[in-house]
Amino acid sequence: MDLVLTIILDGLIYASWLFIVALGLTLVFGVLRILNFAHGGIYALGSYAAVIVTPFFAGFGLPDWFSIVSMFIAAMAVAIVLAPLIERGLLRFFYGRDEVLILLITYSVFLMLEDATKLIFGVNPYYLFEPRNVLGNVEIGSLYYVGYDLALGGLAVICGAGVWFGLRRTRIGKVTLAVIAEPEVAQAMGVNIARIYLLAFGVGVFLAALGGAFTAPLISVQPGNSVSVIIVSFAVVIIGGLGSIPGAAVGALIVGLARSFAVYEFPEAEIFIIYLVMVAVLIFRPEGLFTPVKARKI
Numbered sequence: 001m002d003l004v005l006t007i008i009l010d011g012l013i014y015a016s017w018l019f020i021v022a023l024g025l026t027l028v029f030g031v032l033r034i035l036n037f038a039h040g041g042i043y044a045l046g047s048y049a050a051v052i053v054t055p056f057f058a059g060f061g062l063p064d065w066f067s068i069v070s071m072f073i074a075a076m077a078v079a080i081v082l083a084p085l086i087e088r089g090l091l092r093f094f095y096g097r098d099e100v101l102i103l104l105i106t107y108s109v110f111l112m113l114e115d116a117t118k119l120i121f122g123v124n125p126y127y128l129f130e131p132r133n134v135l136g137n138v139e140i141g142s143l144y145y146v147g148y149d150l151a152l153g154g155l156a157v158i159c160g161a162g163v164w165f166g167l168r169r170t171r172i173g174k175v176t177l178a179v180i181a182e183p184e185v186a187q188a189m190g191v192n193i194a195r196i197y198l199l200a201f202g203v204g205v206f207l208a209a210l211g212g213a214f215t216a217p218l219i220s221v222q223p224g225n226s227v228s229v230i231i232v233s234f235a236v237v238i239i240g241g242l243g244s245i246p247g248a249a250v251g252a253l254i255v256g257l258a259r260s261f262a263v264y265e266f267p268e269a270e271i272f273i274i275y276l277v278m279v280a281v282l283i284f285r286p287e288g289l290f291t292p293v294k295a296r297k298i
Helices: 001-033 040-057 066-088 098-122 147-168 171-181 183-188 195-218 225-240 245-265 273-285
Strands: 135-139 143-146
Touching: 001 040, 001 143, 001 147, 001 225, 001 245, 040 066, 040 098, 040 195, 040 225, 066 195, 098 195, 098 225, 135 147, 143 147, 143 195, 143 245, 143 273, 147 195, 147 245, 183 195, 183 245, 225 245, 225 273, 245 273
Parallel strands: none
Antiparallel strands: 135 143
């Protein structure tokens, strides 16, 4: 029984931060219709920003809980700097072009971000331990878990609910949905498409950086983390359906639980099982589990 509970809890913890990252990826695709391979590099920069900003604020003698706030600040700083630089400075020149070309452009940005992190931070690993001490330990049955790890599930719910509410219950969100459905019509009615694109890309960048920042206390922050994250994030959004928020949630849960099961039962298949699940889903649902039905154009 303890093994089953451990598999479930570890799977949920892994799925929590993965959903945050995949949510940004699927939002950018849903609005801008681009597969942003640079998402992995932004995730890595969020991690590095957290390991730099958090100790900086700790030096002022602030309460321990402020380390959580400092990770939000780090993620926001990454989004404020990178979102306009990438979207306005580069991507906007390629909207409407071939999808493969845009994918290559974002992959180029990913490579530049990867090299930039090596030049700025070096190749030695960084460790961030302060945030994991804030919430103490939690007893679940006969198991003990770090409270911070379990709290990531709450953060994932907040992020998912926030994006859903922003799209469905706010004016700017409804304008964004109109742009997703018919960008030409929305532009003809006076909608500033460029502003909507920048906003959506900025939120996507923030979510990637936020996932990186809040994952930093769980791992050693070092070059190469971005590669594995972007590959698994793509698996999540492909399983759930590109552009679908519920799909990203379900995809993250499937991947998280499948990986957790493999870690304890078939360690040699830890990575392989994720792609096995993805292939199994695509055989029966080539467009993913939650891809919205599209009207057929005649």
